[in-house]
Amino acid sequence: MRILVVEDDAVLGDALQQGLTQAGYAVDWVRDGLQARHALTAEPYAAVVLDLGLPRCSGLEVLKELRQRRQQLPVLILTARDTVQDRIQGLDAGADDYLIKPFDMDELSARLRALLRRAHGFTQPYLQIGEVQLDPAARQVSYQGQMIELSGREFTVLHTLMLAAGRVLSRAQMEESLYAWGQEVESNTVEVHIHHLRRKLYPELIQTVRGVGYLLPRPKTSSNVS
Structure with missing residues (x-):
């Protein structure tokens, strides 16, 4: 499974890439919204882990454009924005899940597995x-x-x-x-x-x-x- 990670923090982005690679994913990592736009139009992904506070183009804009193109791949927002309004805005923009930083890598992996199986019409854990x-x-x-x-x-x-x-x-x-x-x-x-x-x-x-x-x-x- 190939995953796109969109995260501008170098330390966290590197940790996400390493952790998800160890979990068995092929991981591409970009650090701003314009790079995310390009990657999402150029490459096929199984899912996206998307920060909101990105340079050059916000994560919310990336998400809205993705859904406007009717791309259905699962999107998990991973952000420090933790208000109820932030979560509502992200989910209404088309996110499939919303996880607050700091987070546990095992939980992130479990959420990705759930998103992937639901995206393919599966409901059980195997x-x-x-x-x-x-x-x-x-x-x-x-x-x-x-x-x-x-x-x-x-x-x-x-x-x-x-x-x-x-x-x-x-x-x-x-x-x-x-x-x-x-x-x-x-x-x-x-x-x-x-x-x-x-x-x-x-x-x-x-x-x-x-x-x-x-x-x-x-x-x-x-x-x-x-």
């Missing part, structure tokens, strides 16, 4: 497709009740495919979910991770749609939970 179950909080995967050991990137690939179950994702879309700015993208990395997932789980789990991308079919009997 995803299940057939006999494959994925727990985003524990970063654990099981198949037929047995725990399956995955690397961090394999987990992210499976998580991305399960959230998009029933929809074909291109190789480029998969790469965009795996890598933040400045990280080198290996030419066959997606294919390698898909191969490992098929071997560790079962071969038919992920289908290759020739010339298009990859599909994790949603069985008619599976429940829409996460």
